[in-house]
Amino acid sequence: MAIIQFPKDMKWGTATASYQIEGAANEGGRGVSIWDTFSKTPGNVVNGDNGDVACDSYHRYEEDVELMKDLGIDVYRFSVSWTRIFPNGTGEVNQEGLDYYHRLVDKLLENGIEPMCTLYHWDLPQALQDKGGWHNRETIDAFVDYAELMFKEFSGKIKKWLTLNEPWCISFLSNYIGVHAPGNQDLQLATQISHHLLVTHGKTVQKFRELAVDGEIGFAPNTTWLEPYSNRQEDIDACNREIGWYIEWFMDPVFKGTYPDFMVDWFKKKGVELDIQDGDMETINQPVDFLGINYYTGHIGRYKENEGLLDWEMVEMNYDRTDIGWPIFPEGFYQVLTRIKDSYGDIPIYITENGSCYNDEPENGRVKDSGRINYLEQHLTALSRAIESGVNIKGYITWSLMDNFEWAEGYTMRFGIVHVNYRTLERTKKDSFYWYKQTIENNWFEN
Ligand SMILES: CCOCCOc1ccc(-c2cn(C[C@@H]3NC[C@@H](O)[C@H]3O)nn2)cc1
Numbered sequence: 428m429a430i431i432q433f434p435k436d437m438k439w440g441t442a443t444a445s446y447q448i449e450g451a452a453n454e455g456g457r458g459v460s461i462w463d464t465f466s467k468t469p470g471n472v473v474n475g476d477n478g479d480v481a482c483d484s485y486h487r488y489e490e491d492v493e494l495m496k497d498l499g500i501d502v503y504r505f506s507v508s509w510t511r512i513f514p515n516g517t518g519e520v521n522q523e524g525l526d527y528y529h530r531l532v533d534k535l536l537e538n539g540i541e542p543m544c545t546l547y548h549w550d551l552p553q554a555l556q557d558k559g560g561w562h563n564r565e566t567i568d569a570f571v572d573y574a575e576l577m578f579k580e581f582s583g584k585i586k587k588w589l590t591l592n593e594p595w596c597i598s599f600l601s602n603y604i605g606v607h608a609p610g611n612q613d614l615q616l617a618t619q620i621s622h623h624l625l626v627t628h629g630k631t632v633q634k635f636r637e638l639a640v641d642g643e644i645g646f647a648p649n650t651t652w653l654e655p656y657s658n659r660q661e662d663i664d665a666c667n668r669e670i671g672w673y674i675e676w677f678m679d680p681v682f683k684g685t686y687p688d689f690m691v692d693w694f695k696k697k698g699v700e701l702d703i704q705d706g707d708m709e710t711i712n713q714p715v716d717f718l719g720i721n722y723y724t725g726h727i728g729r730y731k732e733n734e735g736l737l738d739w740e741m742v743e744m745n746y747d748r749t750d751i752g753w754p755i756f757p758e759g760f761y762q763v764l765t766r767i768k769d770s771y772g773d774i775p776i777y778i779t780e781n782g783s784c785y786n787d788e789p790e791n792g793r794v795k796d797s798g799r800i801n802y803l804e805q806h807l808t809a810l811s812r813a814i815e816s817g818v819n820i821k822g823y824i825t826w827s828l829m830d831n832f833e834w835a836e837g838y839t840m841r842f843g844i845v846h847v848n849y850r851t852l853e854r855t856k857k858d859s860f861y862w863y864k865q866t867i868e869n870n871w872f873e874n
Pocket residue numbers: 444447593596600604606649723780826833834
């Protein structure tokens with residue numbers, strides 16, 4: 428057994444998102460988002476589940492903060508529902524929405540927990556989608572107006588901000604693969620949206636600087652790792668394309684001011700032509716204060732001509748998988764983090780999402796989620812390896828505090844360290860809650 432020790436200033440946290448936990452979808456002046464529309468379109472979400480009630484955290488946030496207090500976390504990452512603030516995306520401000528987030532943030536601060544606010548975690552106002560959504564450049568300015576209001580309203584209370592969660596999911600998963608809202612399947616559309624998202628991020632950072640907000644700002648790309656099946660160049664290049672789709676496509680513009688040529692060339696081969704307006708790349712290339720990184724899984728891959736978008740196939744290695752079917756691949760976590768350090772230097776990094784899906788249910792009031800504890804041990808060990816290798820990790824925020832609406836999987840897939848009974852809304856701390864609590868208290872664990 429080995430002791431895995433973390434730096435003395437390591438921050439520990441949990442993460443959630445508005446549409447996944449709040450419920451109260453038709454309360455407090457909230458407007459309709461694309462996930463309300465998408466989840467209520469038959470066939471899009473398992474069992475026809477939607478976020479109307481979710482975990483009812485809109486009403487139960489005090490209980491949830493008590494759980495966080497007991498857990499001993501330093502930081503709580505949550506997202507704001509844009510349509511609670513601007514029910515139609517722009518125009519009239521909904522004071523009830525602001526009041527809800529003040530209640531939540533005040534409760535966190537009272538309990539010594541730092542709020543980390545994600546401004547956009549996928550719940551775009553339907554009114555803006557009706558005008559083209561992220562494909563319409565007007566949405567960029569609507570977002571900056573929304574962000575400006577939030578910066579001013581919560582100045583002094585919220586000091587860690589994230590512009591976008593997982594722009595790969597917002598653009599490609601939702602507009603090319605099509606399994607998330609709004610469910611388009613168009614590569615040109617998705618790639619142009621990815622560009623507009625990056626411009627949105629850059630303009631929001633510019634606004635943050637212009638307002639001289641007291642705090643730090645970043646964004647939270649999601650990542651994956653694909654280990655080449657062999658040292659054949661075609662396998663290495665194929666894996667590099669998949670990794671680059673998540674990492675370099677979004678991080679090169681922010682940190683280097685250009686898109687990665689190897690991805691631009693590949694998309695061009697697929698018929699994609701990006702419409703980049705004068706000044707866009709300079710706008711995107713704004714210095715950020717920290718980088719959020721989300722990591723869940725990786726694979727072994729090899730070149731396969733004309734397979735999918737990027738000409739690669741997964742080679743089944745019979746790795747253990749979580750209950751959502753994702754291979755458990757902690758080595759990929761280490762590889763992703765060291766690749767980012769090698770490419771972009773010493774940017775402070777918060778792990779803004781890492782966690783696992785295990786659907787264990789309570790038995791006599793206890794949830795024995797040993798799989799999730801094993802996943803945490805493996806990935807926190809990989810994280811420790813990255814820290815010991817010089818990666819500037821400032822904190823680890825696990826996904827998720829509690830079971831919640833897992834998008835197209837509905838309520839069938841559970842990522843929480845707290846179990847939620849969706850009929851009674853009762854919360855039950857899982858074994859992993861107690862393991863994480865001890866790890867936070869010690870700032871180490873025994874592997
Ligand atoms: C037919 C092809 O189908 C491909 C499905 O492809 C994906 C990829 C990635 C995901 C995914 C889900 N999550 C967890 C969330 N991150 C943010 C937070 O809200 C969590 O709920 N991360 N990535 C889902 C589906």
